[in-house]
Amino acid sequence: MRNILAKLNKTHGIRGCMVVNRDGIVAASDLSIEADETGIGAVTSTILAALEGALKRIHLGRFGRFVITGSEGKIAVVDAGQAVLLVLLNRDVNMGMVNVEIKEAAAAVMEKSKM
Amino acid sequence: MGFLDFIHQWRSNSRIRSLEQQLQHRPTPALYLQLADAHREAGNTQKAAQVLKMGAARFPSAPEITRRQAEAEKVERENEKRRLIDRIQTHPNPILYARLAEVYKADGELEMTSATCQKGIKAFPKYGGTYLVLGQIYVEKKQWQEAAAQLEKSVELDRYNYQALRLLAQVYMQLGRPADAAQQLEAILYFAPGDEAILELLKKTKEAAGQPLSGRQAAVGAGIQRTGRTLVQQRGADGARQVKTTIQRISAGSQRDKALNDGMANLRAVSGVTGAVLVDQYGLVVAADLDQSLDESLVGALITNIYRTTSGNAVKLSVGQFEEGLIEGESGNIHIVQLEEMILAVFARPDVKMGMLEKTIRDFALVAVQQK
Numbered sequence: 001m002r003n004i005l006a007k008l009n010k011t012h013g014i015r016g017c018m019v020v021n022r023d024g025i026v027a028a029s030d031l032s033i034e035a036d037e038t039g040i041g042a043v044t045s046t047i048l049a050a051l052e053g054a055l056k057r058i059h060l061g062r063f064g065r066f067v068i069t070g071s072e073g074k075i076a077v078v079d080a081g082q083a084v085l086l087v088l089l090n091r092d093v094n095m096g097m098v099n100v101e102i103k104e105a106a107a108a109v110m111e112k113s114k115m
Numbered sequence: 116m117g118f119l120d121f122i123h124q125w126r127s128n129s130r131i132r133s134l135e136q137q138l139q140h141r142p143t144p145a146l147y148l149q150l151a152d153a154h155r156e157a158g159n160t161q162k163a164a165q166v167l168k169m170g171a172a173r174f175p176s177a178p179e180i181t182r183r184q185a186e187a188e189k190v191e192r193e194n195e196k197r198r199l200i201d202r203i204q205t206h207p208n209p210i211l212y213a214r215l216a217e218v219y220k221a222d223g224e225l226e227m228t229s230a231t232c233q234k235g236i237k238a239f240p241k242y243g244g245t246y247l248v249l250g251q252i253y254v255e256k257k258q259w260q261e262a263a264a265q266l267e268k269s270v271e272l273d274r275y276n277y278q279a280l281r282l283l284a285q286v287y288m289q290l291g292r293p294a295d296a297a298q299q300l301e302a303i304l305y306f307a308p309g310d311e312a313i314l315e316l317l318k319k320t321k322e323a324a325g326q327p328l329s330g331r332q333a334a335v336g337a338g339i340q341r342t343g344r345t346l347v348q349q350r351g352a353d354g355a356r357q358v359k360t361t362i363q364r365i366s367a368g369s370q371r372d373k374a375l376n377d378g379m380a381n382l383r384a385v386s387g388v389t390g391a392v393l394v395d396q397y398g399l400v401v402a403a404d405l406d407q408s409l410d411e412s413l414v415g416a417l418i419t420n421i422y423r424t425t426s427g428n429a430v431k432l433s434v435g436q437f438e439e440g441l442i443e444g445e446s447g448n449i450h451i452v453q454l455e456e457m458i459l460a461v462f463a464r465p466d467v468k469m470g471m472l473e474k475t476i477r478d479f480a481l482v483a484v485q486q487k
Contacts, residue, residue: 015139015433033140035433043428049309050424051442054417054449057306058409058462061445068425071165072139072435088433 001112005030008105013093015073018086019109020044027083035088044077044086067095078102081110127157144170144177151183164191165436172430192218208371209235209242210395214456216248228252243272244397247279254282259289270299275306275416276398277423284316293323306416372402378479379404385475387467389447393483394419396456405462418460422451452476454483 005017009030016031024045026037052063066077074089085106089098134150147170154163164187170177171184199215212235219227232249239245246269253262266283269276280299287296300317307313375393382391383404390405398419403411426437442449443465450461450472461476 033433034142036431039431040433043431046309046311047421047424047428050307050417050421053306053308054421055442055444057417058414058444058447058449060447060449060462064443064445065441066443067441068429068432068434068437069439070429070432070434070437071169072135073433075432075434091434 001028001109002030004105004108004112008087008101011098011101013090013098014101015088015090017088017105019080019083020086021083022048031088033088040086044084047077048084076102078106080106080113082113083109085109124157127153131157142173144174144180147174147180148183151187160187160190163187169430169435189222192221206371207238209239209245210401210456212238213242213244213248213395213397216245220248220252225252225255241272242399243269243276243279244395244399246272247276247282247397250279250282250286254286257289259286262286263290273399273412274302275412277303277307277416277419278397281313281316284320288320288323293320296320297324306413307420310420374482375402378402378482382461382475382479385463385467385472387464388461388472389464390462392418392460393454394422394458394460401457414460418449418451418458422453422458426453450476452480454480457483459483 001019005019005028008014008017009032015033016029016035018029018031018037018040019027020041021027022045024042026041029037031037047066048063051066055061055063063079065079068075068077069091071091073091074093074095076085076087076089076095078085078087085102087098087102087105089095131150131153134146134153138146138150147166151163151166151170154160154166164184167180167184167187170180174180196215196218199211199218203211203215212231216228216231216235219225219231229249229252232245232252235242235245236249246265250262250265250269253259253265263283263286266279266286269279270283273279280303284296284299287293287299297317297320300313300320303310303313304317379391379393379402382388390409391403392400392405392411392414393402394415395401398416400411400415403415405411405414421440421442422437425440429435429437438453440451442451446465448463448465448467450459450463452459452461459476459479461472463472
């Protein structure tokens with residue numbers, strides 16, 4: 001799992017990434033900034049519950065991805081099967097340029113989670 | 116601009132950039148204070164206040180930053196009061212009254228808060244947000260019966276209002292009506308599943324009502340299913356007719372409504388867009404253009420819940436203040452954009468032209484903020 005995250009972190013514009021179980025427990029992380037990992041894990045679980053509830057009631061199907069843009073950066077929460085992949089990005093990153101790497105990493109995390 | 120001014124501005128911008136970079140890697144209270152000072156010296160007091168707010172959220176026990184943030188907020192509130200009073204004189208709408216009342220309340224001016232609410236209710240009796248603020252005042256005064264009456268009115272006008280439902284549950288507990296309190300909390304779990312604070316309150320109310328929960332999961336599942344049925348029963352046959360009536364219900368026929376309606380129509384005209392909803396800071400729908408099968412109040416509540424959960428935790432997620440979000444589902448996307456105190460959500464198919472959508476959202480944002 002750490003190798004997947006380390007490879008993703010080499011992508012320009014990515015500040016770090018984590019794998020969080022759906023109950024909010026951090027399974028693996030590789031962050032280049034100071035952050036409260038446990039807190040991020042717990043928050044992710046709460047956000048995921050809100051997202052999945054909304055998608056179900058608005059009939060938009062299974063959750064795929066949530067990208068938040070804030071004043072200091074972006075974060076992408078990506079479905080990875082039994083877990084989610086969290087990617088912290090620079091605010092000015094071109095999502096088109098990093099989408100492929102994020103998708104590949106999420107697919108790899110999904111595979112690892114099955115093992 | 117003279118050469119010296121240019122040099123001064125260049126130095127100021129460089130300092131701001133450098134501080135922002137340092138903050139991204141190793142945030143400290145001192146760095147937030149320095150960045151706020153740099154913005155203030157550059158003449159951007161609004162940005163300075165924003166930085167102090169983020170710093171205080173990140174370091175709530177740092178005394179200097181919390182003191183400076185409180186000062187900045189006080190100044191901001193005085194400016195906002197003047198702006199709101201002017202706006203009510205020229206272009207009155209119910210959200211302005213509710214917001215003005217809330218600003219008075221934040222300054223502890225309870226009589227002014229109450230008077231503003233009464234004026235707002237008289238002018239716009241069908242808007243739930245003002246009843247909510249009035250209910251909050253009665254709660255602060257511990258006048259539980261009066262609080263319940265106002266909050267019940269607020270919930271009657273918008274049955275998916277998180278704040279009103281939660282406060283009403285707390286008031287019912289004070290009045291010794293735990294079963295009624297539990298019903299309000301279950302209603303919240305319908306559009307805010309898994310909300311930890313609500314689950315905790317529900318557990319206490321159920322225990323008080325002599326109906327202890329068997330476990331956390333049971334509470335979530337049972338709460339959602341039971342409430343879902345109750346809401347459908349309450350909504351009854353008039354559910355579909357509620358769609359697309361929000362603007363007219365709040366303030367019929369004004370210039371503001373026409374501008375928002377036109378903006379909604381422009382958004383809907385973008386190829387791939389399937390609907391849009393504009394929600395105010397109380398979670399009430401200001402304008403909506405949605406598929407007939409969707410209940411606009413429920414959609415508004417779901418969007419508000421996502422916004423509240425995300426924006427409330429944005430600092431913890433290391434992204435600063437929430438600006439926008441893009442949710443991708445299997446068969447469609449939701450774009451959520453913060454427009455000052457309102458939230459715009461646009462629903463689109465996965466194949467929507469993003470460039471055109473973003474431009475139309477920017478145009479709509481200008482209209483919505485001007486009409487506020």
